[in-house]
Amino acid sequence: MLEPNIIKDDDLEMLLLDVSRLYGYDFTQYSKASLKRRVNRICMIDKFSSFAELRYKLLNHPDYLLRFVEEITVNVTEMFRDPIFFKTLRERIFPQLGTYPFIRIWLAGCSTGEEVYSMAILLKEANLYHKSLIYATDINPGVLAKARTGMFPLHQMKQYSENYILAGGKEDFSSYYTANYDMAKFNTDLTNKMIFSTHNLVSDSSFNEFQLIVCRNVLIYFDKDLQNNVFSLFDDSLDNLGFLALGAKETLRFSNIERKYQQVDTEKIWRKIV
Known part of the structure:
Protein backbone atom coordinates (compact mmCIF):
# COMPACT_ATOMS: atom_id res chain seq x y z
CA MET A 1 0.00 0.00 0.00
CA THR A 73 12.35 7.95 15.62
CA VAL A 74 13.80 4.78 14.14
CA ASN A 75 13.86 1.82 16.52
CA VAL A 76 15.14 -1.01 14.35
CA THR A 77 17.61 -3.09 16.33
CA GLU A 78 18.57 -6.63 17.30
CA MET A 79 21.03 -8.39 19.60
CA PHE A 80 24.56 -8.64 18.21
CA ARG A 81 23.41 -6.85 15.08
CA ASP A 82 26.32 -6.87 12.63
CA PRO A 83 28.16 -9.70 14.47
CA ILE A 84 31.57 -8.79 13.01
CA PHE A 85 31.34 -5.44 14.80
CA PHE A 86 30.80 -7.17 18.14
CA LYS A 87 33.57 -9.67 17.35
CA THR A 88 35.92 -6.73 16.76
CA LEU A 89 34.92 -5.29 20.14
CA ARG A 90 35.57 -8.64 21.77
CA GLU A 91 38.93 -9.34 20.14
CA ARG A 92 40.50 -5.92 19.54
CA ILE A 93 38.86 -3.26 21.71
CA PHE A 94 38.05 -4.96 25.01
CA PRO A 95 41.64 -6.15 25.63
CA GLN A 96 42.68 -2.49 25.51
CA LEU A 97 39.76 -1.33 27.65
CA GLY A 98 40.72 -4.02 30.15
CA THR A 99 43.83 -2.02 31.07
CA TYR A 100 41.63 0.69 32.63
CA PRO A 101 40.77 0.46 36.34
CA PHE A 102 37.16 1.35 35.48
CA ILE A 103 35.32 1.37 32.14
CA ARG A 104 32.45 3.70 31.27
CA ILE A 105 30.53 2.94 28.09
CA TRP A 106 27.86 5.12 26.50
CA LEU A 107 25.33 3.54 24.14
CA ALA A 108 23.69 6.57 22.52
CA GLY A 109 20.37 5.95 20.79
CA CYS A 110 19.99 2.56 22.48
CA SER A 111 16.36 2.07 21.39
CA THR A 112 14.68 -0.95 23.04
CA GLY A 113 17.96 -2.18 24.53
CA GLU A 114 19.04 -5.20 22.47
CA GLU A 115 22.46 -3.64 21.95
CA VAL A 116 22.77 -2.88 25.67
CA TYR A 117 22.26 -6.51 26.68
CA SER A 118 24.63 -7.62 23.91
CA MET A 119 27.29 -5.33 25.35
CA ALA A 120 26.70 -6.66 28.86
CA ILE A 121 27.12 -10.26 27.68
CA LEU A 122 30.35 -9.37 25.90
CA LEU A 123 31.70 -7.64 29.01
CA LYS A 124 30.74 -10.66 31.15
CA GLU A 125 32.60 -13.03 28.87
CA ALA A 126 35.65 -10.76 28.82
CA ASN A 127 35.59 -10.67 32.65
CA LEU A 128 35.21 -6.88 32.52
CA TYR A 129 31.60 -6.44 33.62
CA HIS A 130 32.46 -6.07 37.31
CA LYS A 131 34.45 -2.90 36.59
CA SER A 132 32.22 -1.43 33.91
CA LEU A 133 29.22 0.89 33.81
CA ILE A 134 26.93 1.05 30.77
CA TYR A 135 25.00 4.28 30.20
CA ALA A 136 22.15 3.59 27.77
CA THR A 137 20.34 6.66 26.45
CA ASP A 138 17.64 7.50 23.95
CA ILE A 139 15.42 10.47 23.15
CA ASN A 140 12.35 8.23 23.40
CA PRO A 141 11.20 7.37 26.95
CA GLY A 142 8.87 4.69 25.58
CA VAL A 143 11.65 2.53 24.16
CA LEU A 144 13.73 3.04 27.32
CA ALA A 145 10.88 1.64 29.40
CA LYS A 146 10.96 -1.49 27.24
CA ALA A 147 14.74 -1.71 27.48
CA ARG A 148 14.67 -1.63 31.29
CA THR A 149 12.52 -4.76 31.40
CA GLY A 150 15.14 -6.91 29.69
CA MET A 151 12.35 -8.78 27.92
CA PHE A 152 12.35 -9.56 24.22
CA PRO A 153 10.16 -11.80 22.03
CA LEU A 154 11.12 -15.42 22.45
CA HIS A 155 10.83 -16.13 18.72
CA GLN A 156 13.76 -13.77 18.09
CA MET A 157 16.18 -15.80 20.23
CA LYS A 158 17.12 -18.18 17.42
CA GLN A 159 18.35 -15.28 15.28
CA TYR A 160 20.04 -13.63 18.27
CA SER A 161 21.79 -16.89 19.16
CA GLU A 162 23.13 -17.16 15.60
CA ASN A 163 24.35 -13.56 15.77
CA TYR A 164 26.00 -14.26 19.13
CA ILE A 165 27.92 -17.25 17.76
CA LEU A 166 29.07 -15.22 14.72
CA ALA A 167 30.23 -12.53 17.17
CA GLY A 168 32.57 -15.07 18.78
CA GLY A 169 30.28 -16.32 21.54
CA LYS A 170 31.23 -19.69 23.01
CA GLU A 171 28.58 -20.17 25.70
CA ASP A 172 25.05 -21.53 25.46
CA PHE A 173 23.17 -18.34 24.59
CA SER A 174 20.01 -19.61 26.30
CA SER A 175 21.86 -19.53 29.64
CA TYR A 176 21.52 -15.74 29.60
CA TYR A 177 17.71 -15.71 29.73
CA THR A 178 14.67 -17.61 30.92
CA ALA A 179 11.61 -18.27 28.80
CA ASN A 180 8.51 -16.57 30.13
CA TYR A 181 5.55 -17.59 27.94
CA ASP A 182 6.30 -15.91 24.59
CA MET A 183 9.01 -13.63 25.99
CA ALA A 184 12.66 -14.12 26.93
CA LYS A 185 13.60 -12.46 30.23
CA PHE A 186 17.32 -11.73 30.46
CA ASN A 187 19.11 -12.47 33.71
CA THR A 188 19.19 -9.71 36.30
CA ASP A 189 22.95 -10.07 36.77
CA LEU A 190 23.26 -8.43 33.34
CA THR A 191 21.39 -5.32 34.45
CA ASN A 192 23.13 -4.23 37.65
CA LYS A 193 25.71 -2.18 35.73
CA MET A 194 23.21 -0.51 33.38
CA ILE A 195 21.91 3.05 33.72
CA PHE A 196 19.02 3.96 31.39
CA SER A 197 18.23 7.63 30.86
CA THR A 198 16.63 9.95 28.33
CA HIS A 199 19.17 12.06 26.45
CA ASN A 200 18.63 14.23 23.40
CA LEU A 201 21.69 14.29 21.13
CA VAL A 202 20.38 17.48 19.55
CA SER A 203 20.13 19.63 22.67
CA ASP A 204 21.62 17.88 25.71
CA SER A 205 25.23 18.23 26.79
CA SER A 206 28.00 15.86 27.80
CA PHE A 207 27.36 14.15 31.14
CA ASN A 208 30.47 12.04 31.80
CA GLU A 209 33.81 10.92 30.41
CA PHE A 210 33.78 7.60 28.59
CA GLN A 211 36.28 5.08 27.31
CA LEU A 212 33.87 3.76 24.66
CA ILE A 213 30.94 5.49 22.94
CA VAL A 214 28.71 3.46 20.62
CA CYS A 215 26.21 5.26 18.39
CA ARG A 216 25.25 3.12 15.43
CA ASN A 217 22.74 3.92 12.71
CA VAL A 218 21.49 7.12 14.37
CA LEU A 219 23.52 9.82 12.64
CA ILE A 220 22.34 8.75 9.17
CA TYR A 221 19.03 10.44 10.03
CA PHE A 222 20.70 13.80 10.83
CA ASP A 223 21.77 16.53 8.44
CA LYS A 224 25.48 17.40 8.11
CA ASP A 225 25.47 20.29 10.60
CA LEU A 226 23.73 18.24 13.25
CA GLN A 227 26.13 15.34 12.65
CA ASN A 228 29.04 17.68 13.34
CA ASN A 229 27.37 18.96 16.50
CA VAL A 230 26.93 15.39 17.74
CA PHE A 231 30.52 14.51 16.85
CA SER A 232 31.65 17.46 18.97
CA LEU A 233 29.46 16.19 21.84
CA PHE A 234 31.03 12.74 21.57
CA ASP A 235 34.51 14.25 21.40
CA ASP A 236 33.83 16.24 24.58
CA SER A 237 32.60 13.05 26.24
CA LEU A 238 35.40 10.71 25.19
CA ASP A 239 38.53 10.01 27.18
CA ASN A 240 41.84 10.49 25.38
CA LEU A 241 42.63 7.19 23.61
CA GLY A 242 38.97 6.25 23.98
CA PHE A 243 36.99 4.59 21.20
CA LEU A 244 34.03 5.80 19.14
CA ALA A 245 31.95 3.21 17.25
CA LEU A 246 29.59 4.23 14.44
CA GLY A 247 27.23 2.44 12.07
CA ALA A 248 28.26 0.85 8.78
CA LYS A 249 27.12 3.88 6.75
CA GLU A 250 28.47 6.49 9.17
CA THR A 251 31.97 7.93 9.23
CA LEU A 252 34.19 10.57 10.82
CA ARG A 253 35.69 11.32 7.42
CA PHE A 254 35.19 14.97 6.43
CA SER A 255 33.83 15.73 9.93
CA ASN A 256 34.97 18.54 12.19
CA ILE A 257 36.88 16.12 14.48
CA GLU A 258 38.43 13.77 11.91
CA ARG A 259 42.01 14.94 12.54
CA LYS A 260 41.78 13.92 16.21
CA TYR A 261 40.89 10.29 15.45
CA GLN A 262 42.45 7.23 13.90
CA GLN A 263 40.57 4.36 12.30
CA VAL A 264 40.79 1.06 14.13
CA ASP A 265 38.49 -1.05 11.99
CA THR A 266 37.38 0.07 8.51
CA GLU A 267 34.82 2.88 8.93
CA LYS A 268 33.21 1.63 12.11
CA ILE A 269 35.56 2.15 15.06
CA TRP A 270 37.79 5.15 15.70
CA ARG A 271 40.28 5.96 18.46
CA LYS A 272 40.86 9.42 19.87
CA ILE A 273 44.55 10.26 19.52
CA VAL A 274 44.64 14.01 20.27
Whole structure:
Protein backbone atom coordinates (compact mmCIF):
# COMPACT_ATOMS: atom_id res chain seq x y z
CA MET A 1 0.00 0.00 0.00
CA LEU A 2 1.36 3.42 -0.93
CA GLU A 3 1.70 5.84 1.96
CA PRO A 4 -0.27 9.09 1.63
CA ASN A 5 1.33 12.42 0.92
CA ILE A 6 -0.69 14.48 3.37
CA ILE A 7 2.25 16.36 4.87
CA LYS A 8 3.94 18.92 2.62
CA ASP A 9 7.39 20.46 3.21
CA ASP A 10 5.98 23.66 4.74
CA ASP A 11 3.64 21.64 6.96
CA LEU A 12 6.56 19.60 8.25
CA GLU A 13 8.57 22.71 9.13
CA MET A 14 5.61 24.14 11.04
CA LEU A 15 4.99 20.89 12.88
CA LEU A 16 8.63 20.51 13.93
CA LEU A 17 8.70 24.07 15.25
CA ASP A 18 5.48 23.41 17.19
CA VAL A 19 6.94 20.27 18.79
CA SER A 20 10.19 22.06 19.65
CA ARG A 21 8.43 25.10 21.12
CA LEU A 22 5.82 23.19 23.13
CA TYR A 23 7.69 20.08 24.22
CA GLY A 24 11.42 20.72 23.77
CA TYR A 25 11.96 17.96 21.21
CA ASP A 26 14.02 19.49 18.40
CA PHE A 27 13.82 17.48 15.17
CA THR A 28 14.47 20.47 12.90
CA GLN A 29 17.94 19.22 11.88
CA TYR A 30 16.88 15.66 11.14
CA SER A 31 16.80 14.52 7.52
CA LYS A 32 13.63 16.08 6.12
CA ALA A 33 12.96 13.36 3.55
CA SER A 34 13.09 10.65 6.21
CA LEU A 35 10.93 12.63 8.65
CA LYS A 36 8.36 13.43 5.98
CA ARG A 37 7.94 9.73 5.17
CA ARG A 38 7.42 8.88 8.82
CA VAL A 39 4.96 11.69 9.53
CA ASN A 40 2.91 10.70 6.48
CA ARG A 41 2.98 7.14 7.79
CA ILE A 42 1.59 8.33 11.14
CA CYS A 43 -1.27 10.01 9.28
CA MET A 44 -2.06 6.75 7.55
CA ILE A 45 -1.85 4.56 10.68
CA ASP A 46 -3.75 6.94 12.96
CA LYS A 47 -6.24 7.88 10.22
CA PHE A 48 -5.62 11.62 10.00
CA SER A 49 -7.10 12.90 6.77
CA SER A 50 -5.28 16.25 6.88
CA PHE A 51 -2.26 18.01 8.31
CA ALA A 52 -4.59 20.18 10.41
CA GLU A 53 -5.95 17.09 12.20
CA LEU A 54 -2.50 15.85 13.13
CA ARG A 55 -1.37 19.29 14.26
CA TYR A 56 -4.49 19.77 16.39
CA LYS A 57 -3.90 16.41 18.07
CA LEU A 58 -0.29 17.25 18.90
CA LEU A 59 -1.02 20.77 20.12
CA ASN A 60 -4.00 19.85 22.29
CA HIS A 61 -3.21 16.34 23.53
CA PRO A 62 0.26 16.25 25.14
CA ASP A 63 -0.13 12.52 25.82
CA TYR A 64 -0.04 11.96 22.04
CA LEU A 65 3.52 13.29 21.91
CA LEU A 66 4.99 9.98 23.12
CA ARG A 67 3.33 8.15 20.25
CA PHE A 68 4.52 10.80 17.79
CA VAL A 69 8.12 10.58 18.99
CA GLU A 70 8.01 6.79 18.96
CA GLU A 71 6.84 6.74 15.34
CA ILE A 72 9.25 9.29 13.89
CA THR A 73 12.35 7.95 15.62
CA VAL A 74 13.80 4.78 14.14
CA ASN A 75 13.86 1.82 16.52
CA VAL A 76 15.14 -1.01 14.35
CA THR A 77 17.61 -3.09 16.33
CA GLU A 78 18.57 -6.63 17.30
CA MET A 79 21.03 -8.39 19.60
CA PHE A 80 24.56 -8.64 18.21
CA ARG A 81 23.41 -6.85 15.08
CA ASP A 82 26.32 -6.87 12.63
CA PRO A 83 28.16 -9.70 14.47
CA ILE A 84 31.57 -8.79 13.01
CA PHE A 85 31.34 -5.44 14.80
CA PHE A 86 30.80 -7.17 18.14
CA LYS A 87 33.57 -9.67 17.35
CA THR A 88 35.92 -6.73 16.76
CA LEU A 89 34.92 -5.29 20.14
CA ARG A 90 35.57 -8.64 21.77
CA GLU A 91 38.93 -9.34 20.14
CA ARG A 92 40.50 -5.92 19.54
CA ILE A 93 38.86 -3.26 21.71
CA PHE A 94 38.05 -4.96 25.01
CA PRO A 95 41.64 -6.15 25.63
CA GLN A 96 42.68 -2.49 25.51
CA LEU A 97 39.76 -1.33 27.65
CA GLY A 98 40.72 -4.02 30.15
CA THR A 99 43.83 -2.02 31.07
CA TYR A 100 41.63 0.69 32.63
CA PRO A 101 40.77 0.46 36.34
CA PHE A 102 37.16 1.35 35.48
CA ILE A 103 35.32 1.37 32.14
CA ARG A 104 32.45 3.70 31.27
CA ILE A 105 30.53 2.94 28.09
CA TRP A 106 27.86 5.12 26.50
CA LEU A 107 25.33 3.54 24.14
CA ALA A 108 23.69 6.57 22.52
CA GLY A 109 20.37 5.95 20.79
CA CYS A 110 19.99 2.56 22.48
CA SER A 111 16.36 2.07 21.39
CA THR A 112 14.68 -0.95 23.04
CA GLY A 113 17.96 -2.18 24.53
CA GLU A 114 19.04 -5.20 22.47
CA GLU A 115 22.46 -3.64 21.95
CA VAL A 116 22.77 -2.88 25.67
CA TYR A 117 22.26 -6.51 26.68
CA SER A 118 24.63 -7.62 23.91
CA MET A 119 27.29 -5.33 25.35
CA ALA A 120 26.70 -6.66 28.86
CA ILE A 121 27.12 -10.26 27.68
CA LEU A 122 30.35 -9.37 25.90
CA LEU A 123 31.70 -7.64 29.01
CA LYS A 124 30.74 -10.66 31.15
CA GLU A 125 32.60 -13.03 28.87
CA ALA A 126 35.65 -10.76 28.82
CA ASN A 127 35.59 -10.67 32.65
CA LEU A 128 35.21 -6.88 32.52
CA TYR A 129 31.60 -6.44 33.62
CA HIS A 130 32.46 -6.07 37.31
CA LYS A 131 34.45 -2.90 36.59
CA SER A 132 32.22 -1.43 33.91
CA LEU A 133 29.22 0.89 33.81
CA ILE A 134 26.93 1.05 30.77
CA TYR A 135 25.00 4.28 30.20
CA ALA A 136 22.15 3.59 27.77
CA THR A 137 20.34 6.66 26.45
CA ASP A 138 17.64 7.50 23.95
CA ILE A 139 15.42 10.47 23.15
CA ASN A 140 12.35 8.23 23.40
CA PRO A 141 11.20 7.37 26.95
CA GLY A 142 8.87 4.69 25.58
CA VAL A 143 11.65 2.53 24.16
CA LEU A 144 13.73 3.04 27.32
CA ALA A 145 10.88 1.64 29.40
CA LYS A 146 10.96 -1.49 27.24
CA ALA A 147 14.74 -1.71 27.48
CA ARG A 148 14.67 -1.63 31.29
CA THR A 149 12.52 -4.76 31.40
CA GLY A 150 15.14 -6.91 29.69
CA MET A 151 12.35 -8.78 27.92
CA PHE A 152 12.35 -9.56 24.22
CA PRO A 153 10.16 -11.80 22.03
CA LEU A 154 11.12 -15.42 22.45
CA HIS A 155 10.83 -16.13 18.72
CA GLN A 156 13.76 -13.77 18.09
CA MET A 157 16.18 -15.80 20.23
CA LYS A 158 17.12 -18.18 17.42
CA GLN A 159 18.35 -15.28 15.28
CA TYR A 160 20.04 -13.63 18.27
CA SER A 161 21.79 -16.89 19.16
CA GLU A 162 23.13 -17.16 15.60
CA ASN A 163 24.35 -13.56 15.77
CA TYR A 164 26.00 -14.26 19.13
CA ILE A 165 27.92 -17.25 17.76
CA LEU A 166 29.07 -15.22 14.72
CA ALA A 167 30.23 -12.53 17.17
CA GLY A 168 32.57 -15.07 18.78
CA GLY A 169 30.28 -16.32 21.54
CA LYS A 170 31.23 -19.69 23.01
CA GLU A 171 28.58 -20.17 25.70
CA ASP A 172 25.05 -21.53 25.46
CA PHE A 173 23.17 -18.34 24.59
CA SER A 174 20.01 -19.61 26.30
CA SER A 175 21.86 -19.53 29.64
CA TYR A 176 21.52 -15.74 29.60
CA TYR A 177 17.71 -15.71 29.73
CA THR A 178 14.67 -17.61 30.92
CA ALA A 179 11.61 -18.27 28.80
CA ASN A 180 8.51 -16.57 30.13
CA TYR A 181 5.55 -17.59 27.94
CA ASP A 182 6.30 -15.91 24.59
CA MET A 183 9.01 -13.63 25.99
CA ALA A 184 12.66 -14.12 26.93
CA LYS A 185 13.60 -12.46 30.23
CA PHE A 186 17.32 -11.73 30.46
CA ASN A 187 19.11 -12.47 33.71
CA THR A 188 19.19 -9.71 36.30
CA ASP A 189 22.95 -10.07 36.77
CA LEU A 190 23.26 -8.43 33.34
CA THR A 191 21.39 -5.32 34.45
CA ASN A 192 23.13 -4.23 37.65
CA LYS A 193 25.71 -2.18 35.73
CA MET A 194 23.21 -0.51 33.38
CA ILE A 195 21.91 3.05 33.72
CA PHE A 196 19.02 3.96 31.39
CA SER A 197 18.23 7.63 30.86
CA THR A 198 16.63 9.95 28.33
CA HIS A 199 19.17 12.06 26.45
CA ASN A 200 18.63 14.23 23.40
CA LEU A 201 21.69 14.29 21.13
CA VAL A 202 20.38 17.48 19.55
CA SER A 203 20.13 19.63 22.67
CA ASP A 204 21.62 17.88 25.71
CA SER A 205 25.23 18.23 26.79
CA SER A 206 28.00 15.86 27.80
CA PHE A 207 27.36 14.15 31.14
CA ASN A 208 30.47 12.04 31.80
CA GLU A 209 33.81 10.92 30.41
CA PHE A 210 33.78 7.60 28.59
CA GLN A 211 36.28 5.08 27.31
CA LEU A 212 33.87 3.76 24.66
CA ILE A 213 30.94 5.49 22.94
CA VAL A 214 28.71 3.46 20.62
CA CYS A 215 26.21 5.26 18.39
CA ARG A 216 25.25 3.12 15.43
CA ASN A 217 22.74 3.92 12.71
CA VAL A 218 21.49 7.12 14.37
CA LEU A 219 23.52 9.82 12.64
CA ILE A 220 22.34 8.75 9.17
CA TYR A 221 19.03 10.44 10.03
CA PHE A 222 20.70 13.80 10.83
CA ASP A 223 21.77 16.53 8.44
CA LYS A 224 25.48 17.40 8.11
CA ASP A 225 25.47 20.29 10.60
CA LEU A 226 23.73 18.24 13.25
CA GLN A 227 26.13 15.34 12.65
CA ASN A 228 29.04 17.68 13.34
CA ASN A 229 27.37 18.96 16.50
CA VAL A 230 26.93 15.39 17.74
CA PHE A 231 30.52 14.51 16.85
CA SER A 232 31.65 17.46 18.97
CA LEU A 233 29.46 16.19 21.84
CA PHE A 234 31.03 12.74 21.57
CA ASP A 235 34.51 14.25 21.40
CA ASP A 236 33.83 16.24 24.58
CA SER A 237 32.60 13.05 26.24
CA LEU A 238 35.40 10.71 25.19
CA ASP A 239 38.53 10.01 27.18
CA ASN A 240 41.84 10.49 25.38
CA LEU A 241 42.63 7.19 23.61
CA GLY A 242 38.97 6.25 23.98
CA PHE A 243 36.99 4.59 21.20
CA LEU A 244 34.03 5.80 19.14
CA ALA A 245 31.95 3.21 17.25
CA LEU A 246 29.59 4.23 14.44
CA GLY A 247 27.23 2.44 12.07
CA ALA A 248 28.26 0.85 8.78
CA LYS A 249 27.12 3.88 6.75
CA GLU A 250 28.47 6.49 9.17
CA THR A 251 31.97 7.93 9.23
CA LEU A 252 34.19 10.57 10.82
CA ARG A 253 35.69 11.32 7.42
CA PHE A 254 35.19 14.97 6.43
CA SER A 255 33.83 15.73 9.93
CA ASN A 256 34.97 18.54 12.19
CA ILE A 257 36.88 16.12 14.48
CA GLU A 258 38.43 13.77 11.91
CA ARG A 259 42.01 14.94 12.54
CA LYS A 260 41.78 13.92 16.21
CA TYR A 261 40.89 10.29 15.45
CA GLN A 262 42.45 7.23 13.90
CA GLN A 263 40.57 4.36 12.30
CA VAL A 264 40.79 1.06 14.13
CA ASP A 265 38.49 -1.05 11.99
CA THR A 266 37.38 0.07 8.51
CA GLU A 267 34.82 2.88 8.93
CA LYS A 268 33.21 1.63 12.11
CA ILE A 269 35.56 2.15 15.06
CA TRP A 270 37.79 5.15 15.70
CA ARG A 271 40.28 5.96 18.46
CA LYS A 272 40.86 9.42 19.87
CA ILE A 273 44.55 10.26 19.52
CA VAL A 274 44.64 14.01 20.27
